[in-house]
Amino acid sequence: MAAREAESRAAGTAVVGGGIVGASVARALARRGEPVTILEAERPGHGSASSKGDARIRVLAAYPDDEYLRLGLAADDLWRELERESGRRILHPTGAISYGSLAERLAGALAEHGVEHELMTPGRAAELAPAVRLPDHVDQVLWQPDGATIAAEAGLAAMLGAASTRGVRLSTGRMVERVGQDDGRVILRLPDRELEFGRAVVVAGAWTASLLGWDELRGLEPTAQTVSYFRYEGTPPPALIDYDGAEPYSGWTPGFGLKSADHEFGPVIEPGRLPDPDPARVEATAAWVAERLGVTEAPAISETCVYTNTPDERILIERKGAITAVSACNGQGFQLAPAVGEMVAEQVLAD
Ligand SMILES: Cc1cc2nc3c(=O)[nH]c(=O)nc-3n(C[C@H](O)[C@H](O)[C@H](O)COP(=O)(O)OP(=O)(O)OC[C@H]3O[C@@H](n4cnc5c(N)ncnc54)[C@H](O)[C@@H]3O)c2cc1C
Numbered sequence: 215m216a217a218r219e220a221e222s223r224a225a226g227t228a229v230v231g232g233g234i235v236g237a238s239v240a241r242a243l244a245r246r247g248e249p250v251t252i253l254e255a256e257r258p259g260h261g262s263a264s265s266k267g268d269a270r271i272r273v274l275a276a277y278p279d280d281e282y283l284r285l286g287l288a289a290d291d292l293w294r295e296l297e298r299e300s301g302r303r304i305l306h307p308t309g310a311i312s313y314g315s316l317a318e319r320l321a322g323a324l325a326e327h328g329v330e331h332e333l334m335t336p337g338r339a340a341e342l343a344p345a346v347r348l349p350d351h352v353d354q355v356l357w358q359p360d361g362a363t364i365a366a367e368a369g370l371a372a373m374l375g376a377a378s379t380r381g382v383r384l385s386t387g388r389m390v391e392r393v394g395q396d397d398g399r400v401i402l403r404l405p406d407r408e409l410e411f412g413r414a415v416v417v418a419g420a421w422t423a424s425l426l427g428w429d430e431l432r433g434l435e436p437t438a439q440t441v442s443y444f445r446y447e448g449t450p451p452p453a454l455i456d457y458d459g460a461e462p463y464s465g466w467t468p469g470f471g472l473k474s475a476d477h478e479f480g481p482v483i484e485p486g487r488l489p490d491p492d493p494a495r496v497e498a499t500a501a502w503v504a505e506r507l508g509v510t511e512a513p514a515i516s517e518t519c520v521y522t523n524t525p526d527e528r529i530l531i532e533r534k535g536a537i538t539a540v541s542a543c544n545g546q547g548f549q550l551a552p553a554v555g556e557m558v559a560e561q562v563l564a565d
Contacts, residue, residue: 226411227243227250227411227562228252228253229252230414230415230418231419232253232257232386233264233265233417234370235265235417235551236415239540239559239562240555241555243415243562246563251385254385256386259367266519268366268470269365269366269473270366270465271361271364271549272293272305272362273312273362273453274358274360277546281529282550283324285529285553286549286553287327289551292556293305302365302368302371302372303368304368304369305362305363307360308451309342309358309360309453310455311355312358312457313355313456315458318333329360330359331357335354336354339355346451346454363450363465363466373551391404395534398535399412415539415540416537416539416540419485421486422539422541434522435479435482437479437483437521438519439476439479439518439545440495442496442499442503442513442516443470443474443515444513444514446472446507447471450468451464451472451507456502460476461476461478462477462506464506464507472507472509474503474513479521491518522544524544529550533562538558538561
């Protein structure tokens with residue numbers, strides 16, 4: 215049996231997974247004085263992780279749901295704080311235009327929380343964003359001035375940097391094979407050793423369910439999402455979201471152009487095994503971008519990215535003894551991550 219390495223880490227918390235959610239949890243725990251080690255199988259933001267790439271849309275409330283809105287508002291403050299602390303530019307304001315049935319329900323939720331927004335005619339939207347061409351059947355759109363692109367790579371680097379400043383140790387190339395408990399302590403099995411900690415928070419994205427094997431996590435589904443990137447010059451257009459059908463959207467990618475995809479969940483996959491981009495989705499996205507934004511060139515890049523979806527599309531936090539599992543993706547996890555980190559840290563340290 216491998217030697218058990220207790221060291222001084224025995225008192226602290228292991229965060230398994232160094233994506234944006236793991237980094238945010240680690241920083242939030244360290245802010246509360248907890249010693250933290252992040253164990254990451256590869257490197258943060260690697261090619262088969264959900265946090266890869268450089269653009270995510272940030273719109274306050276992507277669902278008309280109180281928890282999402284509350285987290286979105288809290289995350290907004292935390293992203294700005296992180297920008298100040300790191301000196302990095304993370305948020306690129308663009309505004310956001312959405313339409314479809316959900317947009318109208320969202321407007322109600324935003325009004326309840328006093329979040330700035332406007333339901334407007336397509337004519338008024340065309341004045342605000344001349345690059346956007348709305349479908350003829352749309353008679354009302356939702357404008358959210360807070361819409362922005364999050365520079366994801368910069369955001370992840372800043373979050374890890376802020377965690378490291380507070381003493382968090384990031385250990386890369388560390389594949390955790392098993393997470394177990396022994397007499398109230400957490401034992402992590404790695405290929406060459408065992409490590410002991412006071413607690414563990416497993417935020418391993420698409421791998422969380424298979425790593426822990428808990429019945430409560432059986433409903434987590436990693437899905438393959440085909441994403442395309444288009445060259446685009448000129449003023450960045452607002453994020454554009456159609457909440458009906460396959461839910462196509464596009465967002466500004468700083469220094470490149472546009473990122474566009476369907477939010478509708480793709481096929482369920484094995485974690486880490488990303489299929490090639492689906493040619494039908496690439497074609498549909500190219501047609502949508504041509505129609506809605508007048509970009510007629512073929513995508514410069516298409517790739518597959520993974521969503522991990524919970525059965526009710528809410529954030530899942532499941533605890534057994536000293537081990538907490540977190541799944542906070544549902545295709546919206548990047549923008550909310552700083553606030554999810556704070557929420558998880560509060561819960562984990564509550565006793
Ligand atoms: C196409 C696409 C578009 C998206 N668009 C948006 C958007 O516009 N707005 C938004 O807010 N969000 C968006 N998201 C969602 C967002 O990117 C994810 O919710 C977020 O990145 C999830 O981060 P994570 O930390 O949970 O997972 P990950 O980034 O996957 O991190 C998990 C980490 O755990 C590590 N790990 C796994 N198993 C082990 C193990 N056994 N031992 C050690 N380490 C392990 C992995 O290597 C990985 O690095 C999008 C996602 C995709 C795929």
